[in-house]
Structure formats: C-alpha cells, structure tokens
Amino acid sequence: MAFGVYQARRNLPNPLVAGPGEAVLNPWLIIAGDGRITIITPRAEMGQGVQTTLAALVAEELDADWQQITALHGPAAQVYYNGVLIGLGLPFRDYALKRWQARVQKATDFLPRMMGMQVTGGSTSMRDGFEKMRLAGATARETLKLAAAQRLGLPAETLHTESGRVIAPDGRSLSYGELAGEAAAIPPPDGVALRPPARWKYLGRAMPRTDMVAKCTGTAEFGIDIRLPGMKFATVRMNPARTGMKGFDATAAKAMPGVERIVDLGDGIAVVASNTWLAMQAADAVEIEWEPPAWPPDSAGLEAMITAALDDSPNSHLRDDGDAAGQLARPPAGARLVEAEYRVPWLAHATMEPMNATALLEGDRLTIWSPNQAPLIAREKAAATLDLDEENVTVNTTFLGGGFGRRGEFDFTVLAARVAAAMPGVPVKVTWSREEDMTHDFYRPAAAARMRGLVADGTALALEARVAAPSVSRQASMRLAGLAPPGPDKGHVEGIFDQPYAIPHYSVYGHLADLALPVGFWRSVANSFNGFFHECFIDELAHAAGRDPLQFRLDLIRPAHAPSAMLLERLREMAGWSGRTPEGVGRGVALTYSFGTPVAEVVELRDSPRGIRVHEAWITVDPGTALDPGIIRAQMESGLIFGLSAAIHGQITFAGGAAEQRNFPDYELLRMHTTPKIHVDILENNKGPDGNAIGGTGEPGTPPAMPAIANALFDLTGRRARRLPLAGDFDFAV
Amino acid sequence: MPTSLVVNGRRHETDLPPDMPLLWVLRDELGLPGTKYGCGVGACGACTVHVAGRAVRACQVALADVQGSVTTIEGLGTPERPAPIQEEWIRHQVAQCGYCQSGQIMQAAALLAENPTPDDDAIDTAMAGNLCRCGTYSRIRAAIHAAARRMQGG
Incomplete structure (x- = not known):
C-alpha cells in the first residue's frame, strides 16, 4: 500500500533542479557534494514547527545528521499536494472512525492531487506527511546504499547507514555527499519498509527547530523582509466592504516627496514610493469615497441575520x-x-506580521514572494488576474509571521501582483498597514x-x-x-x-x-x-x-x-x-x-x-x-x-x-x-x-x-x- | 535632512525626512529587516531596539530625535556568534512564528542590562508591552531567567 502511494506520486513531475555539485534524489531531497542535506518541507512554516517535524520524518529514515540539514519551503508544485485535505472533510466522527471510513478517507487522495491542493491548514501536515516524508527518506537511503554497493563491490544488504554515511562491514564508509550524484542516476527501489517507532531516533523527541537560530537573530526572512535590487515600496487602501470605489482624490498624496505612483485599482488605491513609511503617509492622504457594502453595515444588523438563520x-x-x-x-x-x-x-486573525507580498512582472512572466499557506492557489489566482499562463508565474513562499488560516487566502498575493502589473519590470513590495490588515480580514x-x-x-x-x-x-x-x-x-x-x-x-x-x-x-x-x-x-x-x-x-x-x-x-x-x-x-x-x-x-x-x-x-x-x-x-x-x-x-x-x-x-x-x-x-x-x-x-x-x-x-x-x-x-x- | 546615525557600531549618513520613524529608516533605508513592523503605534513591541542602551519602540522615534547610538537585533549577535541571551532563546526553543522575537529579545536584553536578577514581577513589568500572537510567553520568561543566571556566572 505504502509503495503504491509512492508509485502514484512518482508520476507527478519533480520540480527540483540540481544546482552545481548537488543531486536531487526525489521531490523532497537534495544532497550536496559536501554532505549538506536540503529537505523540502512543502508546508507553510507559520510558527507551528511544521518544517522541523517534516524534516525529522525524512531525516529519521535517511539516517541523516541533524546538523547537516536545511529545511526549505521549496517551489509551488502539484507533487506537494496535501492528500488528506478532502478525506478529513468527510462528515465522519473521528473518535468513532470505522475502518471503512478510514479507507474512504484515504481513497480521496486523488482529489487534492488532481486539484493541486498544496495547502497548509486543518492541522493536517503530519497526517499527510507521516508516511510520505518517511518514504522519501527511506527510499533515498536505500538508493544511496545501492550506489555505495556499486562503488565498494559489495551486496547492498551488507551495508548500513549512520549519520550521513553508508558503512561497510569492514569499516569502510562513504558519505552521502560522495554518493549522491551516482545515487540520483539509480532508479529508486520499490517497497522500502518503514522503521517501527521503537527504532526511531529523532521522532518522538523534542528536536532543535530548524528555524530557531534564524528567528532568534533577526535573520529569518519573512515576506515583509524581501529586498530585491531596484525594488519599490508600496501600500494599499482597499474598500473594507470589498465593493468598489466611487472615486478618489490623490492631489495631496501625489505632491508628497518620494511618492512615485498612485495606482487606481478600481476597488482601492496603491501608493508606490521610495520607502514604506512614505507610501503609508501618502495613502492616508488620499481621499476616497467607497461604494457601500453588500451586507448590513453594522453589528446589530449582522447579528439579526444570524438570529434569523437560527429561527429558520x-x-x-x-x-x-x-x-x-x-x-x-x-x-x-x-x-x-x-x-x-x-x-x-x-474575530480577526491579527497575525503579528501584517499582510504583504512582493511581485515582479517582466513581460509575460510574474515572480511572487509571498508568506502564504496555499502557493498553487496563489499562483492560479495571480495568473488569472493578470491573464498570464500559470507556467509563467513563480511563487516563492517565505516564512510567515503567523498564519492561523488568514494566509490561506490569496487576496494579498493577488493584490501585490496587481500593483506590480502597474510597474512592469520593477519589483514592488506591498505592505499593508496594521489598520488595513485588521479591517480587511476574512x-x-x-x-x-x-x-x-x-x-x-x-x-x-x-x-x-x-x-x-x-x-x-x-x-x-x-x-x-x-x-x-x-x-x-x-x-x-x-x-x-x-x-x-x-x-x-x-x-x-x-x-x-x-x-x-x-x-x-x-x-x-x-x-x-x-x-x-x-x-x-x-x-x-x-x-x-x-x-x-x-x-x-x-x-x-x-x-x-x-x-x-x-x-x-x-x-x-x-x-x-x-x-x-x-x-x-x-x-x-x-x-x-x-x-x-x-x-x-x-x-x-x-x-x-x-x-x-x-x-x-x-x-x-x-x-x-x-x-x-x-x-x-x-x-x-x-x-x-x-x-x-x-x-x-x-x-x-x-x-x-x-x-x-x-x-x-x-x-x-x-x-x-x-x-x-x-x-x-x-x-x-x-x-x-x-x-x-x-x-x-x-x-x-x-x-x-x-x-x-x-x-x-x-x-x-x-x-x-x-x-x-x-x-x-x-x-x-x- | 542630512543626519548622521550610528547603528550597530556603523555610522550612516542619511538624507531623509526628520519625522521619518527610526523603524522605517532601519528597515527600508539601511537594509536591517530584523526590526519588525507590527502596529506603527507603539502598541506591540515588535520594533523594539536600543537607543543609547535603552529599549525604545522604533516606530515611535523620529529620525531627528535619535540621541545616541542604535543597536538592533542584528547588532546583538549573529547566527554564528549569538549573544548569550540569544543562546538562551535558542536553548529554550522560544520562537514559533518568530516575528515578534527580535523585539522580545531587545526588550529583555535592556531589562537584564538594568536589572541583572529580575524576578517574575520585574519581567512582567518590562515585557508587558511586547505582544506575541503565538503565545511564547512562558518560554520567554524561562529564557530571561536562564540568561540572568548565566550573566551572574551561575
């Protein structure tokens, strides 16, 4: 069964490209010649520690040295779909789950796969990754052993692995870095068995988080920290009612030094400037008349709608x-x-990092940097909004300064793309003010x-x-x-x-x-x-x-x-x-x-x-x-x-x-x-x-x-x- | 307005509006993104830095009002050579999303400089203005106590 899942998954293209001196063993694993191991942990790290535990699942089976591991979000790709997302939405009671219900849940794997749902949400990352990530590590380990067997002229069964090395019975050993290039050319073996929990070294223990040093030294790169050559700084003011804009007067804002552009977005405005503070000052100076909301405008009216539903x-x-x-x-x-x-x-999400994203439109190609929980959806929506081919849109996922579900939405990513579309060839970082964030939540x-x-x-x-x-x-x-x-x-x-x-x-x-x-x-x-x-x-x-x-x-x-x-x-x-x-x-x-x-x-x-x-x-x-x-x-x-x-x-x-x-x-x-x-x-x-x-x-x-x-x-x-x-x-x- | 500013021991000559908050000077003009924007109104502590050794909210300090040298999280320590307080933060695995932690660490470092043996009440008072949406408060407290013990040579 486990093997079947892996086979099915192997049919999806591997988006990873080996850099100089690197070997790609599967969509979750890159090994460099010097032994550095990069594990693609394709769920959004928003504080919940998902990168650390997903990496530990791979490292456990790979027998990798934890000190040599780097965890990355990796690219947006279908192969990173979340296979349990639909199944866990079925109306079963988990505490009383029957075997057949568990099988039905598993059988829905093809749906998120087909839809390319690379989504972090529903507390599903471990449930989706538990087998998948360990298989990625175990299969790579066996492939590395096959490569070592060729080099040493020994049967692979006689070899074992430890701390990033394949070791022969006579004590000779080869590092994963030395073997990775050859291993990448060997078809991965089938049906690799996973280790029982009793043999786990990393899993079941409190591991040092892969993101901890960066986050304690101010060097972790959040979306809001993106810096690109020639980049401009922007902010937006959108209609809190999510309807249109009757009109705006940007006379005062345009006259402010450092303001480069006021963008009419139809349902709001963006100010592009030489720094974020100038952009926010200028955005505040724009006078805007909004269209009214399509819902009752105040709390009492909204509450009455909920009461009416209760009576209905x-x-x-x-x-x-x-x-x-x-x-x-x-x-x-x-x-x-x-x-x-x-x-x-x-309630508002109130993530500590306000909504933001950065985008660069070059010809028909769009590159996005976004702290998001659903990069394929962000890509699809940005492409549709700018009328681009999805293949020409790249989404880079940064660290998220909190998510809590808010960053599963695509609004802030698409908004950055729309502002960037007004500034072709110029990277634009769009940072929302806290006020904009709190009044434009879902x-x-x-x-x-x-x-x-x-x-x-x-x-x-x-x-x-x-x-x-x-x-x-x-x-x-x-x-x-x-x-x-x-x-x-x-x-x-x-x-x-x-x-x-x-x-x-x-x-x-x-x-x-x-x-x-x-x-x-x-x-x-x-x-x-x-x-x-x-x-x-x-x-x-x-x-x-x-x-x-x-x-x-x-x-x-x-x-x-x-x-x-x-x-x-x-x-x-x-x-x-x-x-x-x-x-x-x-x-x-x-x-x-x-x-x-x-x-x-x-x-x-x-x-x-x-x-x-x-x-x-x-x-x-x-x-x-x-x-x-x-x-x-x-x-x-x-x-x-x-x-x-x-x-x-x-x-x-x-x-x-x-x-x-x-x-x-x-x-x-x-x-x-x-x-x-x-x-x-x-x-x-x-x-x-x-x-x-x-x-x-x-x-x-x-x-x-x-x-x-x-x-x-x-x-x-x-x-x-x-x-x-x-x-x-x-x-x-x- | 031409201004001379010392940040993390380096002198910078800037020509920026005098009322521009130090936060945005650091982030957008000097390329030091470790100091975070959270609220812009001095209500969350994410932008805490040291000016002349005292913890301040960088979003509330205008460039013209910066009196003394500035230290940001980048000046406290580096991934290769973290400061003792950062080492305790790492040892206690404090950070979750990590966005507020630069401000938390800078606030705590200023507290320890002033009071090398803070009790829980002193920590509460010093840290009351630093929000953490992930709720890492208990590990922050433990890391501050550990850093204090370490500074006492214990």
Whole structure:
C-alpha cells in the first residue's frame, strides 16, 4: 500500500533542479557534494514547527545528521499536494472512525492531487506527511546504499547507514555527499519498509527547530523582509466592504516627496514610493469615497441575520442519535429541562506580521514572494488576474509571521501582483498597514447557538444543539472554485456534532446564515465557537444534574471514547481537581475533540485587587503519536493562549460596513503578565481503527480554552458567561 | 535632512525626512529587516531596539530625535556568534512564528542590562508591552531567567 502511494506520486513531475555539485534524489531531497542535506518541507512554516517535524520524518529514515540539514519551503508544485485535505472533510466522527471510513478517507487522495491542493491548514501536515516524508527518506537511503554497493563491490544488504554515511562491514564508509550524484542516476527501489517507532531516533523527541537560530537573530526572512535590487515600496487602501470605489482624490498624496505612483485599482488605491513609511503617509492622504457594502453595515444588523438563520429551518442534521426531539417534547418523569442560548462575535486573525507580498512582472512572466499557506492557489489566482499562463508565474513562499488560516487566502498575493502589473519590470513590495490588515480580514464568523437538554438521575439524557453562523466552507469554496461544495456543511458543525459523548438522545442542527461579509478559516475554525457552545452547555447540564462537571463528563465520555476518558482522568490528577475551590478561586474544565486530537483543559481564575486573573491552566492532549513533544507542548500553550485571548478580549464590531477595530489598542491579546502558568501532558492512546492514527496539534489546543474559562467564571462568580468576549461582562485584570 | 546615525557600531549618513520613524529608516533605508513592523503605534513591541542602551519602540522615534547610538537585533549577535541571551532563546526553543522575537529579545536584553536578577514581577513589568500572537510567553520568561543566571556566572 505504502509503495503504491509512492508509485502514484512518482508520476507527478519533480520540480527540483540540481544546482552545481548537488543531486536531487526525489521531490523532497537534495544532497550536496559536501554532505549538506536540503529537505523540502512543502508546508507553510507559520510558527507551528511544521518544517522541523517534516524534516525529522525524512531525516529519521535517511539516517541523516541533524546538523547537516536545511529545511526549505521549496517551489509551488502539484507533487506537494496535501492528500488528506478532502478525506478529513468527510462528515465522519473521528473518535468513532470505522475502518471503512478510514479507507474512504484515504481513497480521496486523488482529489487534492488532481486539484493541486498544496495547502497548509486543518492541522493536517503530519497526517499527510507521516508516511510520505518517511518514504522519501527511506527510499533515498536505500538508493544511496545501492550506489555505495556499486562503488565498494559489495551486496547492498551488507551495508548500513549512520549519520550521513553508508558503512561497510569492514569499516569502510562513504558519505552521502560522495554518493549522491551516482545515487540520483539509480532508479529508486520499490517497497522500502518503514522503521517501527521503537527504532526511531529523532521522532518522538523534542528536536532543535530548524528555524530557531534564524528567528532568534533577526535573520529569518519573512515576506515583509524581501529586498530585491531596484525594488519599490508600496501600500494599499482597499474598500473594507470589498465593493468598489466611487472615486478618489490623490492631489495631496501625489505632491508628497518620494511618492512615485498612485495606482487606481478600481476597488482601492496603491501608493508606490521610495520607502514604506512614505507610501503609508501618502495613502492616508488620499481621499476616497467607497461604494457601500453588500451586507448590513453594522453589528446589530449582522447579528439579526444570524438570529434569523437560527429561527429558520436547518441546513444540516449531522448528529441524530436516539430521539432528542421526542424526548424534549415529552420529557420523562423526573427529567429536568435545561435551555440556554450562546453568542460569540466576529474575530480577526491579527497575525503579528501584517499582510504583504512582493511581485515582479517582466513581460509575460510574474515572480511572487509571498508568506502564504496555499502557493498553487496563489499562483492560479495571480495568473488569472493578470491573464498570464500559470507556467509563467513563480511563487516563492517565505516564512510567515503567523498564519492561523488568514494566509490561506490569496487576496494579498493577488493584490501585490496587481500593483506590480502597474510597474512592469520593477519589483514592488506591498505592505499593508496594521489598520488595513485588521479591517480587511476574512473574519472568524460570529455565531449563535440554541441549546436544550434533559438531565435525569445525575446524567444527560438528551441534548439538542442548533448552531447558526455564515458558512466558512461555502465562502472559501466560492472564492476558490466559484461553486459551493455539495452535501451538508460539516465545517459549520465540527466541534459539536462529533464530540465523544454517549448521550442517548443527541441531535445537532446546522443553520447557515446567508451573509456576504468575508469569513475565513481562523485557528480551529468552527470548533472555536462550537467547542464553546458544547462545553459550556455540558457544564450547565452537570450543574443541573447536581454533579461535579469533570466526573459528569467522564461518565458520558468513557463509553464513547476511552482515550478521551483517560485524558480527563490524567487532567484531574495533574490539576488536583477536587470539584471544590476556595473563596476567590474558580476552576472550569472542558474537552474538545478536533482535527483528530482530543484536548482537555482546566483553567483556574483568581480574584485579585485589580480584577480577575487567569492564574493557572492544565492541558492534556492525545494526538495518537507524538512526533515532537517539544513542539506539541508549544502548540498546546499557544492554542490555549489564542483561545483565552479571544474569550476574554476578542471582538470585531462593524459600523458603516467596516470593522471598528483597527489596531492592537482596539484588539487586546494576552500578554506576559496576563498569561497563566501552563502545564501540559501528552498521552498516546488515540490510535484510531488501524492502530496508527496521528492527530493534528496546531489547532486543537484552542477550542477548549474558551469554555474552560467561562466555566471557571461560573465557579468563581456563580454567573454563567453565555456571551463572548468575557471582558464585557466580567472585570478582568489587564 | 542630512543626519548622521550610528547603528550597530556603523555610522550612516542619511538624507531623509526628520519625522521619518527610526523603524522605517532601519528597515527600508539601511537594509536591517530584523526590526519588525507590527502596529506603527507603539502598541506591540515588535520594533523594539536600543537607543543609547535603552529599549525604545522604533516606530515611535523620529529620525531627528535619535540621541545616541542604535543597536538592533542584528547588532546583538549573529547566527554564528549569538549573544548569550540569544543562546538562551535558542536553548529554550522560544520562537514559533518568530516575528515578534527580535523585539522580545531587545526588550529583555535592556531589562537584564538594568536589572541583572529580575524576578517574575520585574519581567512582567518590562515585557508587558511586547505582544506575541503565538503565545511564547512562558518560554520567554524561562529564557530571561536562564540568561540572568548565566550573566551572574551561575
């Protein structure tokens, strides 16, 4: 099977070209004569450590010396497609995945392959790369052994490899650098077996990150750092409503020294200048009259659309266990009805590096430098916009100063291409101001939920959830391909239809609000609101049932998914959870299963003279196989903090069709002194139906953070937090 | 306006508007991109550099107001010869996306120069203005403590 996958993949062209003294062994591997090994890690490095672990997968099987490795994004190419992207979007519940469902998921590999989906997203990089990257390393290793066998006149089976060398039984050895040229001419052997985890040297350990030294010395090149000979610096001002422009007056801007060009983009303007600051100053001086938005201009109007969707008939019903409707209509004697509504706001990604890209148009050839999560899509869209052949468009992916889903969009890349088209032969770097970035996001949608449940005899008998929000999947698909995906929208109800709870009557409806306001993939996507809805309501059910909220969950989770139950037990032990907290201390718990990985969190709040403080947090996570525990810990902390920032402070509001928050003073995040002490433990029980599952870790830390803090607030204050952000209703220390 | 500016020990003669922020002088005019643009309003700390040894937000310092020599992340250490604080950052594997880390390191270096043995409260106070969207705060704290111990010879 593994071999079959590799064979199929080999049919795709290898985009790598060997430089002087280099040999290309496959699309993931270049070995130089001096032994330097370049591993193409074709997923966007946006902080999640993906380059390090993808490189470790190759290095593990290759027996490469970690000190000799360089990891690069490499070119945009079909061979680097993400094979699991479509399969993982099928409406299965991962915690209860059947063997046939896992096979169906695998069988969809041809779709992203055909569509050339080189995409970093959905916490899929390890799930896609786990076998692929190890095969690339293992096959190259065997090819290097064949080359050494020829040189030494020995059978290849007698040779072994270690730290970048092939070693003969008599002690003679050849470096990979010496052998690479010959190895590249040998057809790679078939059916190379992968090593069992027990033999791993790099995998399963916290590896030094390949990008760490550069990022600690200011030498890592982000998109915003691109510098080319003769390059001009530009910025843009676009319509926040994404509609057109009635007109503009650039008289004052044109007169500013250093301003070289004002570009009329139709839906906005660009200023090209001799430095970025001049460009931004001049752009601010342009007077622009925008076309109005195609959606309600203010928050109240937008919220009303979401409420209307909730009142309307549902678009999906992806969980329907038992008869929740019947039970709720005629509750059995002794059962208690619990009802609650929840709301969460729009959110911005607010990556630390504002949107930017650089482009150079030379004749019919376009070269782009872009910190992006989907380079083939960026290429296709830039080519279409400038009416060029895709083959004539080159996309170089730089480091990303944060992504969180925002850089999966192609708008900023295409915009740079459009500005460059006005300056043929001149490279132009287009840097957005922070204000432009925050007001032209693809926002995490606002959402609302109507929850009803029944408790009896200390447990949950029924749960009915209705969730309303605009659809991220539909909008993204429309932008990408001009059509909405068929079938129910799983992406809208993930985090609530697929949770590992054995509630006998369990029903989840998705209601899509038809809103054109741009929404996009925000770290953990719909799990970011559904996790909040589900786990806050479970907490309400636990209290209505008179039970400890952790034990109440454990009793419902254990029959559904043993690894998730083990996570909660470990969490209880780590946090010393007793179900009782002293005056002035509140604790809350939550568990969300997302992207193949259950994560459980306890958040502890404490009253202080300056307001409520997030004092401590405990996280347990089970990705099945922990490829790099150091990076997984970092991602758990990162995910929790991302979730807490959103829960306490995050909200984008709208007035006049535009976001009212424009910069960090309006969009507060957790800081050093407001971040809790965090403890993480990693378990590896969640092995899936085939015993070899691997879950994502970039996103799953975020969803449970929001309900855990809301539940802790209830414990602290006795008041339920049913609306985010919490700082609106509770007094947090800042 | 002709201005003479010493950055990382090198003198630069510039002819730029006096109100141009030091951030953009460094990045676009002197080719030192290690100092990052994050907000332009002194609210994120990504552009932190040292002027006369003190940590400042380079986006808030006009070229004409630069009094003293400037040190940027590039002047602190290099990949081949990182400064001790950078070595601790590397040892603690602090960076994720890494975009804010130049500013974090420059802020922390200024703190340690002023207070060689900062406790958690002192670290909180000094680092409060430096945002990290990836949430690397706990490793930053650990790296600062380790760098402090190292400077004490411990």
